[in-house]
Amino acid sequence: xxxxxxxxxxxSDIGHTIGEHNVRGFGLDIHNPVFVVSALLAVALVxxxxxxxxxxxxxxxxxRVWATTTFDWxxxxxxxxxxxxxxxxxxxxxxxxRLGGNEALPKYTYPAWLAMLFAAGVGIGLMFFGVLEPxxxxxxxxxxxxxxxxxxxxxxxxxxxxxxxxxHAWAIYAVVGLSLAFFSFNHGMPLTLRSAFYPLFxxxxxxxxxxxxxxxxxxATLFGLATSLGYGAEQVAAGLHYLFGLPASTTTKILLxxxxxxxxxxxxxxxxxxxxxxxxxxxxxxxxxxxxxxxxAGPTVVILRTILESAVNYxxxxxQLSNWVGRSDLAFLHGWTTFxxxxxxxxxxxxxxxxxxxSYGRTVREFMIWVLIVPTIISIVWMSTFGGTALEQLLxxxxxxxxxxVPELALFKMLEGLPFTNVVSALSILLIxxxxxxSADSGSLVIDTITAGGKMDAxxxxxxxxxxxxGLLAVALLLGGGMSSLQAMTISIGLPFCVxxxxxxxxxxxxxxxxxxx
Numbered sequence: 446x447x448x449x450x451x452x453x454x455x456x457s458d459i460g461h462t463i464g465e466h467n468v469r470g471f472g473l474d475i476h477n478p479v480f481v482v483s484a485l486l487a488v489a490l491v492x493x494x495x496x497x498x499x500x501x502x503x504x505x506x507x508x509r510v511w512a513t514t515t516f517d518w519x520x521x522x523x524x525x526x527x528x529x530x531x532x533x534x535x536x537x538x539x540x541x542x543r544l545g546g547n548e549a550l551p552k553y554t555y556p557a558w559l560a561m562l563f564a565a566g567v568g569i570g571l572m573f574f575g576v577l578e579p580x581x582x583x584x585x586x587x588x589x590x591x592x593x594x595x596x597x598x599x600x601x602x603x604x605x606x607x608x609x610x611x612x613h614a615w616a617i618y619a620v621v622g623l624s625l626a627f628f629s630f631n632h633g634m635p636l637t638l639r640s641a642f643y644p645l646f647x648x649x650x651x652x653x654x655x656x657x658x659x660x661x662x663x664x665a666t667l668f669g670l671a672t673s674l675g676y677g678a679e680q681v682a683a684g685l686h687y688l689f690g691l692p693a694s695t696t697t698k699i700l701l702x703x704x705x706x707x708x709x710x711x712x713x714x715x716x717x718x719x720x721x722x723x724x725x726x727x728x729x730x731x732x733x734x735x736x737x738x739x740x741x742a743g744p745t746v747v748i749l750r751t752i753l754e755s756a757v758n759y760x761x762x763x764x765q766l767s768n769w770v771g772r773s774d775l776a777f778l779h780g781w782t783t784f785x786x787x788x789x790x791x792x793x794x795x796x797x798x799x800x801x802x803x804s805y806g807r808t809v810r811e812f813m814i815w816v817l818i819v820p821t822i823i824s825i826v827w828m829s830t831f832g833g834t835a836l837e838q839l840l841x842x843x844x845x846x847x848x849x850x851v852p853e854l855a856l857f858k859m860l861e862g863l864p865f866t867n868v869v870s871a872l873s874i875l876l877i878x879x880x881x882x883x884s885a886d887s888g889s890l891v892i893d894t895i896t897a898g899g900k901m902d903a904x905x906x907x908x909x910x911x912x913x914x915x916g917l918l919a920v921a922l923l924l925g926g927g928m929s930s931l932q933a934m935t936i937s938i939g940l941p942f943c944v945x946x947x948x949x950x951x952x953x954x955x956x957x958x959x960x961x962x963x
Contacts, residue, residue: 478653478656478660479656479659479660479663479895479896479898480896480897482656482660483660483663483664483667483892483896484896484910484914486660486664487664487667487914487918488914490918490921490934491914491917491918491921494921494922494924495921498924505922505933505934508933508934508936508937509784509933509936510779512783512787512933512936512937512940513779513780513783513784513787513936514775514779516783516940517769517778517782517783518769519940519943520783520786520787520790520939520940520943521767521768521769521782521783521786523786523790523943523946523947524613524616524617524786524789525613525767526947526950527613527616527617527619527620527946527950528612528613528616530616530620530950531616531619531620531813532813532817534623534809534813534953534954534957535809535810535812535813535814535817536810538961539809539957539958540808540809540810540813541808541809541810542808542809542957542960542961543806543808544623544626544627544630544631544804544805544806544807544808544809544812545630545631545805545806546630546631549630549805549806550806551804551805551806551807552803552805552806553803555815556726556729557725557726558803558804558815559729559815559819560725560726560728560729561725561799561803561887562800562803562815562816562820569673569674569677569680569880569881570610570673570676571610571827571828572677572680572856572873572876572877572880573676573677573679573680573852573853573855573856573877574606574609574610575827575828575831575832575856576831576832576834576835576847576855576856576858576859577847577852577855577856578605578606578828578832579602579606579828579831579832579833579835579836580602580832580835580836580839580847580848580855581602582601582602582603582605582606582777582781583598583599583601583602583603583836584598584602584848585602585777586598586601586602586605587601587602587605587766587774587777587778587781588601588765588766588772588773588774589772589773589774595840599836599840600754600758600762601758601762603751603754603755603758603759603828603829603833603836604759604761604762604766605762605766605777605781605782606828606832607755607759607825607828608759608762608763608767608782609781609782609785610821610824610828611759611821611824611825612763612817612821613767613785613786613789614785614789615816615817615820615821617786617789617790617793617946618789618792618793618796618797618800618816619797619800619812619813619816619817620797620946620949620950620953621638621641621793621794621796621798621800621801621946621949622796622797622798622799622800622801622804622812622816623801623812623813623816623953624640624641624797624801624949624952625637625640625797625798625801626800626801626804626805627809627953627956627957627960628640628641628956629801629899630805631956631960632956634899635898635899635900636798636801636802636894636899636900637655637659637662637894637895637898637899638658638659638662638794638798638895638945638949639651639654639655639656639658640899641949641952641953642654642655642952643952643956644951644952644956644959645948645951645952645955658945659895659896661941661942661945662794662895662942662945663794663892663895663896664938665790665791665792665793665794665795665938665939665942666791666792666794666795666888666891666892666895667892667914667915667918668791668918668934668935668937668938669788669791669792669793669794669795669935669938669939670792670795670884670885670888670915670919671915671918671919671922671934672788672791672934672935673884674702674881674884674885674915674916674919675698675919675922675923677705677877677878677880677881677884678698678699678701678702678705678881678919678923679693679698679853680853680877681701681877681878681881682694682697682698682701682853683853684853684856684857684870684873684874684877685697685874687854687857687870688857688867688870688871688874693853695923695924698923699920699923699924702916702919702920702923703916703920705878705881705882705885706885706912706915706916708882709881709885709886709889709912710886710909710913714905714908714909724879724882724883724886725883727879728876728879728880728883731872731875731876731879732876735869735872735873735876736826736827736830736831738863738869739830739831739834739863740830742863742864742865743830743834743837743862743863744833744834744837744841747833747834747837748829748830748833748834751829751830751833751836752825752829752830752833755825755828755829755833756825759825766782783936784935784936786939787935787936787939787940787943788935788936788939789939790939790942790946791935791936791938791939791942792935793942793946794891794895795887795888795892798891798894798895799887799890799891800816802894804816809957831856831859834859834862834863835847835855835858835859838859838862842862844862846858846859846861846862847859856873857870857873860873885912885915886908886912888912888915889908889909889911889912889915890908892915893907893908893910893911896911922934
């Protein structure tokens, strides 16, 4: 994959204009307004949260409630539009457009490409929620379904769990990823969020307007990444307490974040191909092995049946779960679905840019199939295997280990009912930690690309800075209210960035149509 520096559409200054703002020296190459403003805002939040912990806790809690209850309709409408948009683009005549031009060849094989998509996009999350959500939603089903109607409650609960990790999540990622890849690889623009707005605002994107867009993208990535790291730290701490009796305290979680961030620094220094790619392939291999173990050691026939039934139920309940009008389950809607859509939107600059970087040479249709449909299928299989096993333990065997446990222990409690519990649980902790490392180093790589004006080969010390700052942000927010603080900050950034994504769809359509006419 090569970095493009000039446009091929007559605007020869496109690739250089943004670089005029870059400051070089002392081994750095930073895009001055975006780097400085983003760093100062993040540092100010860290310091303010640590100094005023009680005030921060209350403020973050109020912020989450306000955003999820006031703008539920906005998040749901926008997320539905992203799914429709992706399918429309993929299966229209625009689907044959190739990222990088007609002669471009992919840099990564399908397995390597998928490994990086999976590890960056949902790795930690599926490890945390893959058991928890199917059981939780089946015992407390959405859509006003009576929990005593076990069959219906289980079907709707599994569908709701898959819905949160299915088409809507990946459509959000796909919009950002395809926009960045298209305008960078096909038109020589910098690999930053502002480039996607060139068809709408022209050269104004290289000025203050673009600085604002990229700064919001950096903050969205920071907070989304911090939230994911927070979940990972909670689950690893709970697992270590479960296996070895180590205290699952805030101090332990902070030490875990700092320790794993230090490991991530090694991958950051190694770069994309030697660091992130190899870790992602290791993650996917270990995740596949864990999935296969549960499938074989668990209720195999039940799991296979659950996979098929869950796919059907997901499609059946999708229209109802994608609607907010007349819902009687507002607690579920606001506490789960609205939060997820805000989380995916806040997470999209990171995952979208990472997807863009590794998708050179793919056609638009190929991109959409592998970024939208294949991960959704994986989510169905994962939820059905892990969640289906836990539900079988509950409903058939009467085992309430998962139902009565704290969220971060759900995976380990499910593994209690399978052979080699301690060994598999220990390997699961290692897998979570590796996902943790992959998210940290790929996230810092993305943030550094944005704050370096789209450069994909910026100095390593800048990536080190962002990796460290991400860890400190996660620590600060954990101290200032725990996971509720992390979730609140994610939603606060997801709300304005949702508008950015909607505008990005318009710019992408315009760009693809112009490309198709050539």
